[in-house]
Amino acid sequence: MGLEMFFTSTGLVVKGVLLLLIMFSVVSWAIIMFKFFQIQKAFSESGRFMDFFWKTKRFDSIASQVDRFASSPLTALFNEGYSELKQLMEAEGAKPDHGGLSTDLGGVANVTRALRRATNLEVNRLEKYTTFLATTGSTSPFIGLFGTVWGIMVAFEGIGKTGSASLAVVAPGIAEALIATAVGLVAAIPAVMAYNHFQHKIRVLVKEMDSFSTEFLNIVQRNIAGK
Amino acid sequence: MYQLVARKDTGLGVATALSVTFHVAAFAFLVWWQQLMPNLGPVQTTYYVDVVNLPVANPRAGSPTDTGNEAKPAPPAPAPQAMTTPAVPSKTAPGKKAVTGSTTESTAFQERMAKLEGKVDAQRQSAAFEELRKRVAARGKVGMPKGGGTESGSDYTAYLHSRLKDSFKETISYQTKAPFVMVRITIDGDGRIIRTRIEKSTGDKAFELSVVRAITLAEQSIVPPPSRTVYEGAFVFKPQGVTQR
Numbered sequence: 001m002g003l004e005m006f007f008t009s010t011g012l013v014v015k016g017v018l019l020l021l022i023m024f025s026v027v028s029w030a031i032i033m034f035k036f037f038q039i040q041k042a043f044s045e046s047g048r049f050m051d052f053f054w055k056t057k058r059f060d061s062i063a064s065q066v067d068r069f070a071s072s073p074l075t076a077l078f079n080e081g082y083s084e085l086k087q088l089m090e091a092e093g094a095k096p097d098h099g100g101l102s103t104d105l106g107g108v109a110n111v112t113r114a115l116r117r118a119t120n121l122e123v124n125r126l127e128k129y130t131t132f133l134a135t136t137g138s139t140s141p142f143i144g145l146f147g148t149v150w151g152i153m154v155a156f157e158g159i160g161k162t163g164s165a166s167l168a169v170v171a172p173g174i175a176e177a178l179i180a181t182a183v184g185l186v187a188a189i190p191a192v193m194a195y196n197h198f199q200h201k202i203r204v205l206v207k208e209m210d211s212f213s214t215e216f217l218n219i220v221q222r223n224i225a226g227k
Numbered sequence: 228m229y230q231l232v233a234r235k236d237t238g239l240g241v242a243t244a245l246s247v248t249f250h251v252a253a254f255a256f257l258v259w260w261q262q263l264m265p266n267l268g269p270v271q272t273t274y275y276v277d278v279v280n281l282p283v284a285n286p287r288a289g290s291p292t293d294t295g296n297e298a299k300p301a302p303p304a305p306a307p308q309a310m311t312t313p314a315v316p317s318k319t320a321p322g323k324k325a326v327t328g329s330t331t332e333s334t335a336f337q338e339r340m341a342k343l344e345g346k347v348d349a350q351r352q353s354a355a356f357e358e359l360r361k362r363v364a365a366r367g368k369v370g371m372p373k374g375g376g377t378e379s380g381s382d383y384t385a386y387l388h389s390r391l392k393d394s395f396k397e398t399i400s401y402q403t404k405a406p407f408v409m410v411r412i413t414i415d416g417d418g419r420i421i422r423t424r425i426e427k428s429t430g431d432k433a434f435e436l437s438v439v440r441a442i443t444l445a446e447q448s449i450v451p452p453p454s455r456t457v458y459e460g461a462f463v464f465k466p467q468g469v470t471q472r
Binding site for chain 2: 022025026027028029031033034037038125128131156161162
């Protein structure tokens with residue numbers, strides 16, 4: 001049976017299940033592609049930003065160039081930490097240049113909190129939409145299975161009406177019904193694989209952000225101690 | 228007041244468009260693949276042997292209405308076996324030598340016996356063949372009832388029915404409860420279907436299409452009718468199978 005014949009001959013419930021699964025597949029593939037490029041870009045720009053960060057001695061110089069690495073989550077952390085630092089210094093009436101980081105330990109705690117908030121926001125941004133992949137991976141096979149069970153029920157009902165149980169009569173109905181499970185698996189397998197892959201990559205990025213926060217605070221504290 | 232906000236990501240719309248394109252392309256590829264290669268599995272020709280109408284030497288053999296029902300003459304008796312006397316054991320060589328001599332004689336005896344049996348079997352076979360030849364020569368042409376004695380076996384309608392039945396199993400599809408289609412098929416002397424006419428139908432388009440596809444599929448494997456004459460026959464297609472009209 002051709003695909004075009006298949007879509008015209010199946011029942012309404014199986015059609016609905018197939019459409020739902022196709023929609024799941026379309027959306028999950030869109031998320032897979034979007035997340036893949038987003039995370040790849042975040043990795044590459046984070047690497048470039050860290051090189052630039054260690055080569056440049058002044059925070060204000062880094063702040064003026066940070067837009068070049070907009071996709072990196074580390075730039076968001078830097079922006080937040082630097083903004084907090086500037087506000088503290090303005091509150092004390094000092095100028096925000098390299099030599100003028102005169103703040104007390106309470107100010108460092110403020111910067112720590114700002115960095116933590118920025119890390120949480122970046123993790124949320126990176127994890128956004130991945131829950132849909134998890135949902136697709138866990139529910140699509142069951143939705144497909146439901147379509148199959150329904151299709152087989154209808155096929156058996158048809159067999160009962162025609163009164164023939166030959167393979168030629170039974171097989172097409174069961175084949176139609178099994179397609180729902182196949183489509184469910186086709187939607188679920190890439191979603192689960194991509195979800196696991198992205199979770200791993202996001203964990204690595206979170207560790208990088210933690211390391212960067214620690215380095216940033218170390219620099220701030222060294223400057224305070226040097227005062 | 229400074230407010231911390233999450234950054235906006237762009238590109239999800241492009242990714243969705245790409246995903247839709249990818250799915251449409253995958254669907255189109257599947258449709259194209261099915262049309263290009265409808266039968267991916269190896270097609271094995273099924274051979275039917277009609278054991279009732281096989282071209283035998285005497286088709287009426289065993290029928291009480293015809294002669295030739297006489298009991299088969301008994302096969303010629305086997306030639307009497309030549310008696311051999313057992314070898315006398317030698318007096319002078321007891322032990323190993325004596326045993327070897329006895330074994331050699333026994334082997335020679337078995338060889339002679341095997342030769343004699345082979346000769347008897349060959350005589351019996353040649354006698355049976357000779358008898359068959361005589362019967363064939365006496366009765367002239369033999370074979371299936373309407374045949375000329377040269378056909379290789381079964382009735383052409385039965386053969387065509389079996390081909391249609393097989394191909395119909397591959398294509399059967401219907402939408403109504405009990406569809407029915409009667410088709411008249413005309414086959415020319417070269418085994419090509421020159422006309423297919425649906426004479427009766429319940430109107431199930433999917434079923435009619437599956438019948439037409441079954442006939443097209445069967446055409447690929449059918450042989451020409453006997454004596455290369457034009458054949459015409461009607462067949463009834465139902466979900467339960469194909470029947471001759």
